[in-house]
Amino acid sequence: xxxxxxxxxxxxxxxxxxxxxxxxxxxxxxxxxxxxxxxxxxxxxxxxxxxxxxxxxxxxxxxxxxxxxxxxxxxxxxxxxxxxxxxxxxxxxxxxxxxxxxxxxxxxxxxxxxxxxxxxxxxxxxxxxxxxxxxxxxxxxxxxxxxxxxxxxxxxxxxxxxxxxxxxxxxxxxxxxxxxxxxxxxxxxxxxxxxxxxxxxxxxxxxxxxxxxxxxxxxxxxxxxxxxxxxxxxxxxxxxxxxxxxxxxxxxxxxxxxxxxxxxxxxxxxxxxxxxxxxxxxxxxxxxxxxxxxxxxxxxxxxxxxxxxxxxxxxxxxxxxxxxxxxxxxxxxxxxxxxxxxxxxxxxxxxxxxxxxxxxxxxxxxxxxxxxxxxxxxxxxxxxxxxxxxxxxxxxxxxxxxxxxxxxxxxxxxxxxxxxxxxxxxxxxxxxxxxxxxxxxxxxxxxxxxxxxxxxxxxxxxxxxxxxxxxxxxxxxxxxxxxxxxxxxxxxxxxxxxxxxxxxxxxxxxxxxxxxxxxxxxxxxxxxxxxxxxx
Amino acid sequence: xxxxxxxxxxxxxxxxxxxxxxxxxxxxxxxxxxxxxxxxxxxxxxxxxxxxxxxxxxxxxxxxxxxxxxxxxxxxxxxxxxxxxxxxxxxxxxxxxxxxxxxxxxxxxxxxxxxxxxxxxxxxxxxxxxxxxxxxxxxxxxxxxxxxxxxxxxxxxxxxxxxxxxxxxxxxxxxxxxxxxxxxxxxxxxxxxxxxxxxxxxxxxxxxxxxxxxxxxxxxxxxxxxxxxxxxxxxxxxxxxxxxxxxxxxxxxxxxxxxxxxxxxxxxxxxxxxxxxx
Numbered sequence: 001x002x003x004x005x006x007x008x009x010x011x012x013x014x015x016x017x018x019x020x021x022x023x024x025x026x027x028x029x030x031x032x033x034x035x036x037x038x039x040x041x042x043x044x045x046x047x048x049x050x051x052x053x054x055x056x057x058x059x060x061x062x063x064x065x066x067x068x069x070x071x072x073x074x075x076x077x078x079x080x081x082x083x084x085x086x087x088x089x090x091x092x093x094x095x096x097x098x099x100x101x102x103x104x105x106x107x108x109x110x111x112x113x114x115x116x117x118x119x120x121x122x123x124x125x126x127x128x129x130x131x132x133x134x135x136x137x138x139x140x141x142x143x144x145x146x147x148x149x150x151x152x153x154x155x156x157x158x159x160x161x162x163x164x165x166x167x168x169x170x171x172x173x174x175x176x177x178x179x180x181x182x183x184x185x186x187x188x189x190x191x192x193x194x195x196x197x198x199x200x201x202x203x204x205x206x207x208x209x210x211x212x213x214x215x216x217x218x219x220x221x222x223x224x225x226x227x228x229x230x231x232x233x234x235x236x237x238x239x240x241x242x243x244x245x246x247x248x249x250x251x252x253x254x255x256x257x258x259x260x261x262x263x264x265x266x267x268x269x270x271x272x273x274x275x276x277x278x279x280x281x282x283x284x285x286x287x288x289x290x291x292x293x294x295x296x297x298x299x300x301x302x303x304x305x306x307x308x309x310x311x312x313x314x315x316x317x318x319x320x321x322x323x324x325x326x327x328x329x330x331x332x333x334x335x336x337x338x339x340x341x342x343x344x345x346x347x348x349x350x351x352x353x354x355x356x357x358x359x360x361x362x363x364x365x366x367x368x369x370x371x372x373x374x375x376x377x378x379x380x381x382x383x384x385x386x387x388x389x390x391x392x393x394x395x396x397x398x399x400x401x402x403x404x405x406x407x408x409x410x411x412x413x414x415x416x417x418x419x420x421x422x423x424x425x426x427x428x429x430x431x432x433x434x435x436x437x438x439x440x441x442x443x444x445x446x447x448x449x450x451x452x453x454x455x456x457x458x459x460x461x462x463x464x465x466x467x468x469x470x471x472x473x474x475x476x477x478x479x480x481x482x483x484x485x486x487x488x489x490x491x492x493x494x495x496x497x498x499x500x501x502x503x504x505x506x507x508x509x510x511x512x513x514x515x516x517x518x519x520x521x522x523x524x525x526x527x528x529x530x531x532x533x534x535x
Numbered sequence: 536x537x538x539x540x541x542x543x544x545x546x547x548x549x550x551x552x553x554x555x556x557x558x559x560x561x562x563x564x565x566x567x568x569x570x571x572x573x574x575x576x577x578x579x580x581x582x583x584x585x586x587x588x589x590x591x592x593x594x595x596x597x598x599x600x601x602x603x604x605x606x607x608x609x610x611x612x613x614x615x616x617x618x619x620x621x622x623x624x625x626x627x628x629x630x631x632x633x634x635x636x637x638x639x640x641x642x643x644x645x646x647x648x649x650x651x652x653x654x655x656x657x658x659x660x661x662x663x664x665x666x667x668x669x670x671x672x673x674x675x676x677x678x679x680x681x682x683x684x685x686x687x688x689x690x691x692x693x694x695x696x697x698x699x700x701x702x703x704x705x706x707x708x709x710x711x712x713x714x715x716x717x718x719x720x721x722x723x724x725x726x727x728x729x730x731x732x733x734x735x736x737x738x739x740x741x742x743x744x745x746x747x748x749x750x751x752x753x754x755x756x757x758x759x760x761x762x763x764x765x766x767x768x769x770x771x772x773x774x775x776x777x778x779x780x781x782x783x784x785x786x787x788x789x790x791x792x793x794x795x796x797x798x799x800x801x802x803x804x805x806x807x808x809x810x811x812x813x
Contacts, residue, residue, distance in 0.1 A: 374589075374592075374593065376596065413593055413596065413597065415589070415590075415593055428593075430597075431596070431597045431600075431601065432601075434601060458751060459749055459750060478750065478751055480750035480751070481750070482750060482751060482752070484751070493751075496752060498750070498752075
């Protein structure tokens with residue numbers, strides 16, 4: 001009896017010690033300062049995916065070996081960036097499955113599965129890109145266009161908010177961005193004639209705080225860039241499906257927006273089609289637009305600008321500049337001023353045939369012959385782009401930007417298509433030209449001069465993101481299922497491991513548990529953790 | 536053009552936007568084969584309709600033209616204008632589009648029925664079809680030539696070599712024109728997994744063969760003696776990617792026009808081999 005009492009008292013004490021929010025807003029601001037944690041999609045608010053960890057080095061990385069593999073046993077591929085907090089990995093997967101996993105052993109703690117309707121309208125599979133976290137809550141979007149709050153301890157649902165009606169083509173795959181007391185998400189579905197938006201919700205109550213439409217309405221600023229007296233804007237696309245970044249000093253969130261709809265048919269939507277294929281800078285508290293920059297005015301090649309806007313403080317011509325680095329699906333790499341949204345420098349980082357350059361006014365100088373029509377026209381890059389949703393990395397130690405590049409071309413077709421609610425609405429399609437040899441590469445680019453410092457070529461195109469560490473390493477996946485490590489200064493390949501299926505979206509994340517640095521890589525429907533041998 | 540739109544679209548979307556995502560979905564989840572219920576090609580509402588035919592054309596260009604040619608007279612795949620000149624029924628066309636042709640590059644389709652009906656509407660509209668291909672030449676002499684010249688690398692049923700593609704069903708997979716082209720100039724198009732490579736080992740040994748697979752670090756080949764070999768590239772001096780085919784070009788000096796005609800005649804009779812043990 002006395003023993004039992006002792007245990008009871010003990011557990012009460014323990015409960016008291018662990019009470020209180022597990023992850024605070026300050027923790028999110030601190031980013032990767034606590035090396036046991038990876039709390040946001042990009043590791044921290046800047047989206048640099050640059051870890052301060054140094055246990056794994058260029059000298060010892062060749063000893064890196066697999067410690068465990070977590071097999072989800074589900075169909076579909078991971079595109080998630082797992083959250084790591086206090087020894088537990090939280091990962092979302094295909095078909096809105098999600099797991100909590102012991103970060104040391106790879107053993108499951110809990111599993112969540114959402115029952116999805118059979119009549120989902122998805123262009124590209126029921127993928128999911130990860131959780132956001134605040135307090136003791138995890139936030140995820142769902143393929144049927146909801147936002148969920150889950151209990152971190154159990155996976156139980158705390159609230160469920162409908163973002164939009166999935167029946168007419170809305171869906172959601174993005175990892176939420178948590179800023180202060182708000183959860184910010186966006187909607188996808190531009191292949192179904194939707195009107196895109198970014199929404200913010202109160203993290204506690206799930207009540208909507210603000211909305212920003214990525215397609216300007218007739219009476220709004222930017223509305224003149226859509227056909228007059230037409231409802232084209234109502235199906236104008238502008239999906240949001242890759243997580244944005246946050247600059248606390250300016251209190252601005254930065255989100256890249258998707259392609260206009262229909263994807264390929266020009267006459268359906270004459271004009272620049274703001275704010276599609278753009279970067280928008282919004283006030284984090286109100287959702288008010290501070291500035292925008294449109295990478296591809298009147299895009300006709302399905303070049304969503306849903307890449308990660310990477311925030312970097314650079315020295316340019318001797319002056320400190322707050323910049324945002326953006327390697328775009330359209331083939332150009334941009335260094336923008338993140339206070340004004342103006343282009344500092346922009347150059348192609350892959351073979352790009354549709355525009356000669358970015359002019360002084362910030363607009364691309366178009367080359368003739370790239371209008372998709374019924375006969376088809378060949379353009380490089382292909383619709384998958386010079387790069388895509390996979391995260392790049394910026395390393396402030398080497399001052400280099402690392403990106404998975406795709407060297408591709410496509411024949412683009414465009415034609416008039418009648419819009420029917422709930423049907424796919426792209427006004428065209430693409431095919432791969434005969435004898436087109438695509439390949440991929442990891443490229444290291446100086447974000448000030450845009451000079452390519454090194455590249456490592458892959459025989460096939462890759463969809464892997466990139467991770468850098470302060471010890472001078474770059475991790476990335478090739479197109480054939482390898483995870484590779486490179487010397488971040490020279491590009492020398494130092495290590496690789498064949499995971500057996502392509503790595504998509506995340507080129508690995510890293511965290512410390514019990515004094516060991518782990519590299520965590522999602523590929524296919526498995527998570528594999530690597531570490532150095534224990535001595 | 537309601538449905539037609541979604542067709543085009545559906546095709547487009549194979550790799551479209553949230554884009555590469557679909558790739559991943561596709562990789563892990565092979566398309567579910569749609570069952571054929573009744574005769575979906577009966578009462579095809581798209582036949583003769585200009586809008587539908589245009590949509591069908593777009594579909595055709597994206598999905599079919601690479602193998603069957605922009606004008607449908609055949610490239611690698613058979614001449615469809617010849618097929619359409621026969622009494623082939625729409626039900627049969629639908630079945631082939633839906634199920635594909637096993638043992639050839641013609642894939643099955645999981646697209647909506649309506650998309651396939653649009654394709655049929657377009658195919659039926661194609662300009663004056665050429666007369667049907669008939670077996671021509673001396674098939675017996677063709678078979679003899681095949682045994683002497685081709686069988687060391689190509690297999691029919693359970694006999695023949697394995698360095699080149701299996702030809703057991705080449706009669707349904709290739710048009711006559713494609714067969715002639717591939718015999719006279721085999722380097723013009725080399726199928727994946729038969730591309731020519733020469734590996735040079737550190738001690739200068741050269742291994743020539745057909746590339747089965749490769750990544751940054753390794754390469755897998757079948758050498759000219761049909762040995763399957765895998766190498767770490769780090770252990771090789773050089774990997775030489777050759778543009779041509781391992782198959783020699785059978786120019787007229789090597790194979791007369793008359794013999795070529797007989798050989799192609801024999802190949803067009805190859806329509807599959809039953810290996811079921813009864």
